[in-house]
Amino acid sequence: MVQNEITFENLPKAVAHLVSEVAEIKNLVCKGQNPIVPPKRIPIGIDDACKLIGKAKPTVYTLVRKRLLPCYKNGKHLYFFEDELLAWIEGGKKKTVAEINEEAKAFISEKHSDSSLL
Template identity: 25%
Template structure:
């Protein structure tokens, strides 16, 4: 019979490998955009993006006189303003009421 502690240690090792793969994938997903690319992506003007950065409304990186943006952070920033549809709200209410 196999030692249960060895089984647990093997499973933990497998989990650790998977977590490391996820971390590497997240780092690789960090696509860096320029202010012009962000403006095009958001369908806004470059001065509007400058205004957002000046008021710290949008996540950005300033290196010297250049501004950079991580695409995934811009996408997350957009989702912060997402409003749930009536259908989505009904699903959340039903899950809450059923204790899910």
Template identity: 35%
Template sequence: MEANQITFDSLPKAMASLFEEVKQIKSLILDTSTKEAGDQLFTIQETGEFLHVKRQTLYSYVSKGIIPHHKRAGRLYFSKSELIDWIKTGNKRPFDVEEQAKKIISKRKRKGGSHE
């Protein structure tokens, strides 16, 4: 009998080993594909340098929901791949008609200009 041959009794151990190896291979593939795609997280400073805009402009974009971002532990992060997609789509954010209408009505009510 060959040393590498799997028997019925050694099958569970062999399967566990196989699953672990597949898990490691999958992890390596995902890590490599993420690095090749250039996906990395930028800080606000790095994002400003990448987009050639000031920090205040970025904060404005974030508060208006214009730019894709992530917030962790009170800090802003920006995905390079999401920023590239955002630039390619023309920096457009999704337009919600109902939300925009509510904002306009709210502004008019504050100014005292109601059309009822």
């Protein structure tokens, strides 16, 4: 409810809003759960980023210059977010032999079923 002043005209809306808020609080209390608060994304500096991804500063600067590493620049300083750096690392995953074989089998079976339709 945006308005703090309750008038006779908006009294039903205010009561409905309060009822829904109380129901939500009651639901949380009954479940014994804390309200879900999204985690704060705190930027880290270049030194922490180097430690996190296991690269030297010159390598990180090169990756940033080539726009291969996600970063933010404010003035002369570079900032990074841990979740983005971890996603960058995950993006470089090499497939295992089993994963490659599964993809090959799926590709062959797909092509085989497509050619049988002709």
